Amino acid sequence: MALVLSNEAEYSVVCKRNASLPPAARRWVFSSIAVLILGIAGGFAAAGAWPIAPFAGLELAILFLAFREMARHEGDCETIVIAGDMVKVETVRAGSRQQMQFNRHWVQVVVEPGSALAVPRVWLRSHGRLVEVGRHLSEERRLALARELKLRLTKR
The missing domain is CATH 1.20.5 (Single alpha-helices involved in coiled-coils or other helix-helix interfaces)
Incomplete structure (x- = not known):
């Protein structure tokens, strides 16, 4: 089941792997x-x-x-859609598709700080459910995505 990007989506972003070798x-x-x-x-x-x-x-x-x-892992990607009161996240990893929906008013953006050996990780969390987003992005773009999501989720 794929996410449908429609005109009613306030915000949508697709994060894909860098396919440097087709x-x-x-x-x-x-x-x-x-x-x-x-x-x-x-x-x-x-x-x-x-x-x-x-x-x-x-x-x-x-x-x-x-x-x-x-x-x-060539087709791995993440799609994040904010539409109305819903936040939908679809993750494709090694051909396996996972879709999660969150209530916009309850979802939190959690940034796990990086270290010398690991890059920061970004999570969407609500009611005990957790999904990592921005796995295919560089550290700077991942943090920019976290800032953008926080901004979009607080806007109404």
Whole structure:
């Protein structure tokens, strides 16, 4: 079930992952790296250093798994809609879709401060329910989203 963005929405924002390597480019990069690794491993194997071949295969398997994980999360996004007295949040993560609705008057924007090792996190909270928003944004944009949401939620 998808959120419907209509003219009655006062505010809506979609946060998407940065798809820096689209599927076609990902296949091309993997193929290029595979040819290079197999060529080097083949050269060493021909020179008598055959034990390098299993490690080349392991390297390609790990690279394949990393690229497959990138593909699984390619469509990840968050949609936040404020319309009337409702705040709707739809989260898509690895193909799984979750939708939550909050009453605008009760929802709170919670900013969990970051540390040297972690970036700040932004949550929408109401009546014991919690959803993280802005996961795909940089630290500055995440904090700007928190400020904007606080402003929009207090406006009426």
